[in-house]
Amino acid sequence: MSLLSTKHLLGIKYIQAEDIKRIFDTATEFKEVINRPIKKVPSLRDVTVANLFFENSTRTRISFELAEKRLSADVVNFSAASSSVKKGETLLDTVNNILAMKVDMVVMRHPAPGAHFYLSQRIPANIINAGDGTHEHPTQALLDAFSMREALNDELAGKHIAIFGDILHSRVAMSNIFCLQKLGAKVRVCGPPTLIPKHLHKLGVEVSHDLRSTLEWCDVANVLRIQLERQDIKYFPSLREYHNVYGINKQLLDSLDSEVVIMHPGPINRGVEISSDVADSDQSIILDQVENGVAVRMAVLYLLSSKEEKDA
Ligand code: CP
Numbered sequence: 001m002s003l004l005s006t007k008h009l010l011g012i013k014y015i016q017a018e019d020i021k022r023i024f025d026t027a028t029e030f031k032e033v034i035n036r037p038i039k040k041v042p043s044l045r046d047v048t049v050a051n052l053f054f055e056n057s058t059r060t061r062i063s064f065e066l067a068e069k070r071l072s073a074d075v076v077n078f079s080a081a082s083s084s085v086k087k088g089e090t091l092l093d094t095v096n097n098i099l100a101m102k103v104d105m106v107v108m109r110h111p112a113p114g115a116h117f118y119l120s121q122r123i124p125a126n127i128i129n130a131g132d133g134t135h136e137h138p139t140q141a142l143l144d145a146f147s148m149r150e151a152l153n154d155e156l157a158g159k160h161i162a163i164f165g166d167i168l169h170s171r172v173a174m175s176n177i178f179c180l181q182k183l184g185a186k187v188r189v190c191g192p193p194t195l196i197p198k199h200l201h202k203l204g205v206e207v208s209h210d211l212r213s214t215l216e217w218c219d220v221a222n223v224l225r226i227q228l229e230r231q232d233i234k235y236f237p238s239l240r241e242y243h244n245v246y247g248i249n250k251q252l253l254d255s256l257d258s259e260v261v262i263m264h265p266g267p268i269n270r271g272v273e274i275s276s277d278v279a280d281s282d283q284s285i286i287l288d289q290v291e292n293g294v295a296v297r298m299a300v301l302y303l304l305s306s307k308e309e310k311d312a
Contacts, residue, residue: 003303008120008127011136012178020182024146026299027292034070034294043302044073050098052108053130054080054091054115059266059290060130060139064107067297076103091115092122099125105305126304134169134230140265141175143296145183147289148220151261157184162214164246165224165273168195169231172265173224177205190214191246194235195226211246215253220261223248225269239272250277263289 004019012020033041049068053061061077068075078098080086085094095106105126108116113135120127131137148156161180167173167189180187181204188206189196201207208214215221226242236242253260262274262284270276279286 010116012138012175017182023299027295030298031295042072044071048074048103049105050076050103052078054110063293136175137171141179143293145179147292159185160218161185161220162188162218163222164190166195166226169227222263249275
């Protein structure tokens, strides 16, 4: 029985603010656990988790695998590139064959928005969305919000959070918007008009095309990469011009009246959306985000799994 209001984590849009707070409380406990000399707890012993990655990943795949192993789950990894998907097998057949080997939970990244929803109506296992096309990346938003609370040493209600860059192609942006709004933060997006969806303001998000005034407004800047692999047309003249207008560098940050917390979900494009002197500065919490990702994913796995006893 899930300890959240839902059996699956398909997106932040489909969970409650209370779920998010419960995930944060549990992640705080697990963060303490993974900083002990012995980092493992038996919470998911006898639970088998399959990590199904139909798209490339470094952080999310390794972070989920570590989270599962820290919880003592049995783990199987699947990569589409070396699988029978290449021979024409359907998604549902692939997943059903894996589930026939007694798998309890599925963590999946897939390029098709809604692939997780489709599966959730057809298979018995819990499903966690590790990114579906340009739709949602819920655990990234949870670890981002968890890291913001930690950096600000405060709850996010009333805080000003800005998301910069390629909003149009970003599942991280969508999940961040839903998550931050559920936590009561004020959200603004900033980027060139071509990279911001036309109807985004209808979600209650402020839209700006001015980098400096948005940096002056925000407590936290979550900087996103330009997703060239999802862009089939030109949205701006060149990467150099993008950097000149929307790139965040240390000189700009140092000229502001107050210090902004700098975040990035990765992978970063140094010298495009963010310069190295910002990414590697004391203002940046990029590697804290990665560290927190393991604790947050442990919390999600634990709370969704059928195991009710925790030995943290
Ligand atoms: N942030 C993120 O999703 O990174 P990966 O694509 O490396 O998993």
